[in-house]
Amino acid sequence: MTEKSTYKGQTVPTRREFLTRLGMLTGLTLPGMLSWDLLHAAPVNALPDMADKLPNPDSKNVIILGAGLSGLVAAYELNKLGYKCTVIEARERVGGRVFTVRKGSFSEEITNGKLTAEFDEGQYFNAGPSRIPHFHEVTLHYCREFGVKLEVYNNINEAAYYFSEGNGKLSNRKIKKGTLHNDMRGYTAELLAKSLDSSALDLPVTKEDTEKLLEYVRAEGALDIDNIYKGSSRRGYIEYPAAGLYPGTVANPHPLNDIIQSGLIGPDFYGVAEYVYELQQTMLQMTGGNDALVLEFEKRLRSNILLNAEVTKIINGDEGVTILYRNKKGNQQIKGDFCINTIPLKVLSDIDHNYASNHTRAIDKTAYILCGKIGMQFNRRFWEEDEEIFGGITHTNNEIYQIFYPSNDYLSKKGMLIGYYNLNERARIVGELSYAEREKLAYEKGLLIHPQYASTYERKSFSVSWHKTKYSLGGWGIYSEKERHSFYTALLEPDKRTYFAGDHLTYLNGWMAGALQSGRTAVKAIHSRVTGKTFL
Numbered sequence: 001m002t003e004k005s006t007y008k009g010q011t012v013p014t015r016r017e018f019l020t021r022l023g024m025l026t027g028l029t030l031p032g033m034l035s036w037d038l039l040h041a042a043p044v045n046a047l048p049d050m051a052d053k054l055p056n057p058d059s060k061n062v063i064i065l066g067a068g069l070s071g072l073v074a075a076y077e078l079n080k081l082g083y084k085c086t087v088i089e090a091r092e093r094v095g096g097r098v099f100t101v102r103k104g105s106f107s108e109e110i111t112n113g114k115l116t117a118e119f120d121e122g123q124y125f126n127a128g129p130s131r132i133p134h135f136h137e138v139t140l141h142y143c144r145e146f147g148v149k150l151e152v153y154n155n156i157n158e159a160a161y162y163f164s165e166g167n168g169k170l171s172n173r174k175i176k177k178g179t180l181h182n183d184m185r186g187y188t189a190e191l192l193a194k195s196l197d198s199s200a201l202d203l204p205v206t207k208e209d210t211e212k213l214l215e216y217v218r219a220e221g222a223l224d225i226d227n228i229y230k231g232s233s234r235r236g237y238i239e240y241p242a243a244g245l246y247p248g249t250v251a252n253p254h255p256l257n258d259i260i261q262s263g264l265i266g267p268d269f270y271g272v273a274e275y276v277y278e279l280q281q282t283m284l285q286m287t288g289g290n291d292a293l294v295l296e297f298e299k300r301l302r303s304n305i306l307l308n309a310e311v312t313k314i315i316n317g318d319e320g321v322t323i324l325y326r327n328k329k330g331n332q333q334i335k336g337d338f339c340i341n342t343i344p345l346k347v348l349s350d351i352d353h354n355y356a357s358n359h360t361r362a363i364d365k366t367a368y369i370l371c372g373k374i375g376m377q378f379n380r381r382f383w384e385e386d387e388e389i390f391g392g393i394t395h396t397n398n399e400i401y402q403i404f405y406p407s408n409d410y411l412s413k414k415g416m417l418i419g420y421y422n423l424n425e426r427a428r429i430v431g432e433l434s435y436a437e438r439e440k441l442a443y444e445k446g447l448l449i450h451p452q453y454a455s456t457y458e459r460k461s462f463s464v465s466w467h468k469t470k471y472s473l474g475g476w477g478i479y480s481e482k483e484r485h486s487f488y489t490a491l492l493e494p495d496k497r498t499y500f501a502g503d504h505l506t507y508l509n510g511w512m513a514g515a516l517q518s519g520r521t522a523v524k525a526i527h528s529r530v531t532g533k534t535f536l
Ligand SMILES: Cc1cc2nc3c(=O)[nH]c(=O)nc-3n(C[C@H](O)[C@H](O)[C@H](O)COP(=O)(O)OP(=O)(O)OC[C@H]3O[C@@H](n4cnc5c(N)ncnc54)[C@H](O)[C@@H]3O)c2cc1C
Pocket: 065, 066, 067, 068, 069, 070, 071, 088, 089, 090, 091, 094, 095, 096, 097, 098, 127, 128, 129, 130, 131, 132, 309, 310, 311, 312, 342, 343, 344, 347, 351, 371, 372, 373, 466, 471, 472, 474, 475, 476, 501, 502, 503, 504, 509, 510, 511, 512, 513, 514, 515
C-alpha cells in the first residue's frame, strides 16, 4: 500500500516513491544511453592510400547508384584509389536528402507534385540536415579537407519557449525554457534535499558524503537555507537590473502542479533537445547552407556524375552488374565490375532487381521515419528584435511540434524560420495536406506563439514532406532490435557484385556521418576484394 503525503496543499508522492520513480526513469533511459555508446565517433582513418593502387587503375569500374553523401564519398575515395566510377543520380542535383532550399530550388512530392521556392536572394533554410554534432569526425574531416566553412549552430536556447496548447493552467502561454528548467531543477532538488535530510532513508553513502550531496543538491536547485525552492534569478527577471535604483525583479516560479498539469514535463517538451547525445552543445552548421559539402564533392566529381538519370532496372551478376536507367534522351544501359547501391530502400523496393531473397526482404520491409519541415520567410527578425531569441527551438504539443530560429546572419533584416519540423504521426497528418494547407497550418499555429507573424510573414514558404518526396520516400531508416539482426545484417553483406551503402547501413541512421561512413566502408570492402588485402 502506498502512503500519500501532502505538500503545499497538494498530494505528492512520498520520498521513497519519488526516488523509486527517479530510479525507474534512470533505469529506462540508461540502456538507451549506453546503446548510444555504439555511436561514438570512429576516428577517421585515411582510406588505403595510393601505394595500394591497382597496377592498372582503370581495370575495374564501379557503378554508384545515387549522388547523396554516401554515393559521393564512395566515388571520391574510389577515384583517389584509381578506380573508374560512374554515379547515376535521378535528380537534377546532387545531395539527395542534403537539401538547402533557396530561390529557384524545387522538389517533387508524389501526391502534391512539384514545388519551386520563391524566397528572396540570400534567404535559405536546410530542409534536410541542419546540424552537425561536434564529435561527428567524419563529417568534419571532409569539411576540413574541402575548406567548407562552419559556424556554431545554437541548438539549445533557454530563451526559446515551451508552448502547451489547450492543456492546464500554463497552456496557451509562452513558457521560457529557462524558467521551466530552473523551476523543475529547484522542485526536484527540494524533494531530494528533504529525502537526504532524513535518517529513515537507507543510503549507500556516509554521513559526511550525505552532507556534501545535500550541499550539491542545494546549489543545483538554488534552494534557500531551509532547502525550499522559491525561485531564483537563474530563471530570469520580470524587470532586468539596470543603473541607479533598479536591482531587477525576479519572477515567481511556476507552481509545480501547473507545470505537471500542463504537460510541460511530458515527452513533447522536457529534455527533448537537450539530453540526446547528438544534440548536445556544441553543434555546427555549414555557413551559407549545409549543401556546401555536397557541392564541394560535386566539383571534384563532375565528370563522374550523370544527373537526371533514373535507375529503372538492376541486373546483378557473378561477373558484374548491368544498370538500366532513363535520362532525357531515353533508356540507357551501363555495365560495371561492381555496384554500390545507395538508393533509399523505400525507393529501391519499387525498382526492378534480381537481388537475393534475404536482401530483397530487407529492402522491402525496412521502415523509414516520417518527417517534414517548412521554411517561412519574414520581413523582420522579430524573434531577435522583440524576443531576444538567437537560434534554438520552441517546442509545442500541437501539429507543428517545433519552430527553429536561425543560427545565421544574426541582426540582419529579413530571416527564415523553420515553421515546423515534425516527425511520426504529426508528420503523417501534415504530410497529407496540400502545400498551401501546410503553410496555413504553420502560419496559424505559429501566430499563437508569435503574434508578429501577422505583420511580418511574407507569404513565401516551402515545405518538404520527406516520406512523400520522390527519390527519398522517407526521413531515414529505423530498425527494431530484431530487425537490426535480420534486415540490417543482411544488407551489410554484399550480394554478388553489389554493395549496399547509405546512412541506413550504420548505427548513425539519420546523420550525414552515417552516410559518409557507410560509403567509405563500401569502398574499403571493394578494394579489399580486388587487392586481396584487408583494410580496417
Ligand atoms: C529532415 C531531415 C533532417 C536531418 N537532419 C540531419 C542533421 O541535422 N544532421 C545530419 O548529420 N544528418 C541529418 N539528416 C540525415 C542526412 O540527411 C542523411 O543521413 C544523409 O543525407 C543520407 O545520405 P545518403 O547518401 O545515405 O542518402 P540520400 O541522400 O537519400 O541519397 C540517395 C540518392 O539516391 C538518389 N536516387 C533515388 N532513387 C534513384 C533512382 N531510381 N535512380 C538514381 N538515383 C536515385 C536520390 O535522389 C539521392 O540523391 C537529416 C535527414 C532528414 C530527412
